[in-house]
Amino acid sequence: RLCMSAAASAASQTFGMDRGLTNSLSEVPFTKCIILAGTNIAECQPTIMPYFEKAKQNGAYIIAVDPRETATTKMADLHLKVKPGMDAALANGLLKVIIEEDFTDEAFIRERANGYNEVKEYVTSLKLEEIAEMTGVPSDQIQKAAAMFGKEESGMIFTARGVEQQTDGSATVRNFLNILIVTGKIGKVNSGYGAITGQGNGQGAREHGQKADQLPGYRMIENEEHRLHIARIWGIDEADLPRKGVSAYEMIEKINEGEITGMFLMCSNPIVSNPNANFVKKALKKLKFLVAVDMFVSETARLADLILPTSSYLEDEGTMTNLEGRVTLREASFSLPGEVKHDWQIICDIAKALGKGEHFSFQSAKEIFEELRVASRGGTADYYGITYDRLRKEGGILWPCPSIDHKGTKRLFETSFAHQDGKAAMVVVNNVPLVPKEQPCTDFPLYLTTGRIMSHYLTGVQTRKSSSLSARNFESFMEIHPETAKKYHIPDNTLVKIESRRGSIVVRSKWSATIRHDTIFVPFHWADSQNVNHLVSQDLDPTCKMPGFKVSAVKVHPIVELTSN
Template identity: 70%
Template sequence: MDQQNSVLVEHENTHEVVTEQTFHTQCPFCSMQCKLKLVEQSSGAETKNKVTGQKNPCSEGRMCIKGMYAHQHVFSKERLKYPLLKVNGEFVRISWEDALCQIKQHFTDIQKVDGNHGIAVYGSASLTNEEAYLLGKFARVALKTKYIDYNGRYCMSAAATAAKLTFGIDRGFTNSLDEIPFAECIILAGTNLAECQPTIMPYFIKAQKNGASIIVIDPRETPTTKMADLHIKLKPGTDAALANGLLKVILEEGFVDEGFIKNRVNGFDEVKEYISAIEMREIEKMTGVAGEEIRKAALIFGKAKTGMILTARGVEQQTDGTMGVCGYLNILLSTGKIGKPFCGFGAITGQSNGQGAREHGQKADQLPGYRSIENEEHRRYIADVWGIDKDELPGKGVSAFEIFERIDAGEITGLFLMCSNPIVSSPNAQFVTEAIKKLRFFVAVDLFISETARMADLILPSSSYLEDEGTLTNLEGRVTLREATYPCPEEVKHDWEIICEIARALGKGEYFPFSSPEEIFNELRVASRGGQSDYYGITYDRIRTTGGILWPCPDLVHAGTKRLFETRFAHEDGRAKMIIVPNHQNVPKEQPNFEYPIFLTTGRVLAHYLTGVQTRKSPSLVARNGEAFMEIHPETAMKYNLPDKALVKISSKNGSIIVRSRYTNGIRKDTVFVPFHWADTQNVNLLVSSELDPFCKMPGFKMTAVNVRPPVGNTSI
């Protein structure tokens, strides 16, 4: 419960009344979703805030510096507090009534000319489950457009697609976090947990104390690799080949669980035949990793009685990301390390609600409950829940980046953007900028005037994590409840309220009658019932009692599902499916060459989150990292005459940026690293190509061919 107390404090012979208020919430950043308590003390004109972590099943009361200082962006003077309409190139304040009239007029005009699909909806994995669900319903019922996708497409789509292909279902973890300390071997592939999800680290520290071997696969040395028993420093973009190499050793050394394969897996013989034909020297050449090192890692994992493999963006944000993850899942299946205690797969979700936000209708091909929009039975069920005819539901749309390609082609002329910053987060970012300029009407919903929102015709102010109540689903698949009762400033509204009000303005109010997040969640529960991500047995009261429930949870007496696949997989025949991962077809088309001889890879730093729209408004976080930088090996830097701490121009065939160099011996000599939290001339995604994974449409953020040079007039600082 949130509390307010008045406390009498004696201070220099005066009596001063200090008002103290307590607000419970969850961190808005990573998928650990740490529980937080904000204590606000007010005395006269002065207000002080203190944040502490609160006990919960996932982070157990821990928090990192991002959570500690998240409230600073909420109280930023740059916070949006009322609707803004662009008039003659400048934003002017208007009323909510006028804002809704603008939307009604422009969206109606666009659809009269360009049809229902003339408008696209672009969502966010930072939305609550209720808001993600409502946004999908809004697109398909209020706007009747097929074009909806979200920024999570750039996050976990490769892992989600691979899990669906292999297991038949996608949940972030196939087991729960509390099993990690008891696994004998853990592979962390392409994940820098110590900076991206710091509060998860004690699970791995406990595992090491229990004797576990930890193998980290990453082109860079990071705070995460420092705890590794073995660090494999592969070339960027070669994870699929490395996974094949590990599997080859496992097969040749006889670490296959024959009984598990026989009873529970399809496709093993075909994969074995393919892997047997690959030469290890071919894998060595592709990955830049010695065969003995690959062998060592495979033997450690193969000999372990229990083991887990966790992947993240380093593997997934590739144009062969789906196949890369499938390669690691092949290893798990071959050794039988899935569906058993202390064994399993984990896709480390990036955004706070990266799991839940894709389960209930924001993805182009999905309906609530992880149902398929192309399945007639699924369409019928959701149409009945929504009170419409199934034939009124539009079909499958396109992925996030492909939406901007449709905008550029003139097929989409209106855009409704909610809590995302695609000008910074998208590949080929300059192309996205130019596409957005072609829109006839663009509405953005955000906390701030982000780099993308500043291009909008209309901006609507949304609420923050301190103010917006709702459920979120963490990296395990645990549904949690964010209690958020801090009052919204001035004319700010919750995202769910904004969606409902626009729907009413468009004449669809009967489908959006909600007056609270809990009402929306109760409809979501019904919509998800019987689907793969079944939330029907989860209620606000049950979450408050338990601290969170792992889906699927089909009824009100079900305790939730801590471990998937104990007896069967989610394919119709109950068996998993191993997938052949080709070594050559999946190599990114863009490789280093004479003009662009260096690999560029990207990632996060501890103090910032995604495109930095929120964290760059927190002074305490900006003080830790105020600008982008380029990590480069000193020998590589000397080759290109680049001093340490000097401004550097990085160019690819798509564009160029200027950042500051940072020497490190902890990166491959053929690779540089730039974090992606900054915009404009420091936006690293200006360099990334438009090439997409053919299965999940993930861009190849983690491997771009670049050159590095001093910019004109550069001096060392």
């Protein structure tokens, strides 16, 4: 809910299914034009950066959408320095130019898409000058980006948290998918969509039920046919399956209201990772019982009544599914130390203690995967044809893979989309989102946006314990344009207080001439008095329940006012 839900919901609604990449990574170096929307690959996912560098070497034209200049935007041919929160409107500007300048693929639209006429009617009614003013991107840059993407024979669009972690993140991604559809750049060689995943198994997790409305194989918990299928495999009565639950932040609200009184927390640190973090901490303290399963005593685990030590990366065995949908097998390198257990063993032991051990009688990760193969069979994310033996021989297999002799699916949607009628579903995305975003005002005059840096990972529970990584960034910081800093009397490299309507933090200033004048940036890896999520609103995307991490209104001032003699 805090990472992939916007992209997953958008792809499911548009294409009928969601896989991180519709193509394999091997096609990226050969595409002719790439749009990187809200993704800083060079610093956040550097292991896939060579694919994009190779594309650049091969002559691809790269367009980056980001309020900041980053190591990724420096690679781009065109940097659209968008105002925070205005990505959907920018996509409308690109669509307007593509349609009015006749860069569309009319045959593809006619044969393989629904909703085009409504989208065309809306975007052609807009004025490009007004979009330029709304987004902060000059109209000539919008025209150039649209023309470069529209006229090339192949193209790919990649999105990440920059456009997804907003209260209209799902709709924004859908609008970028509209661009792919009108240009016919989907389901073809070297053309498609990619949601850049921030975690090694982020794709696999969301395929197999780690959202409160899902069941394994991308089956849905409210679908009666899906419920019966899974109930049969699990050997339970369908009526014993729960109904749809609530999202991550909504769980915190229900804890605060007293509706949830106990929590089992596995390798998560919501006190740092969730928005409105002060409220989250107060709510978790109301729990009658909190169990934390983790390798470290995180900020949240400090509140736990019981901490269960779990295994590390090198001690684990099991499958992972990467951002392109490739299932791989990772063998364990070390045995378990002391009383440490694997996550799956802890779950099985708890099930046994609760009197449900017969449903959790697994003796290995492989046995669990064998059940998953059967449970996913016939579903959207079909793993049935994937086995440990095949993974050891072949190295990795892209799903869907419905049978043992199936080679896996390298490219989705070549002949049809996954909706019942085989067509993609375009949708009108309004310039003004349903959930209003905070705007700068007299009291809070600046935009705050957040993100990652190379040396740290997620809430920093692991990386902040590494002396070498901490030496690179031992404290949080605020990027601010020098002219903006001077306006608010903030010297470079000094402690500064940042305040929003929800709280305040203290970080060190870092002048950057490459960020927008109206925007500051703070990374999210630090806790306590440097936890930027103290400042972020609890407002959620109505479609996918993603918090709006990327847009907050704040004010800044130095801790110590400097005076001249």
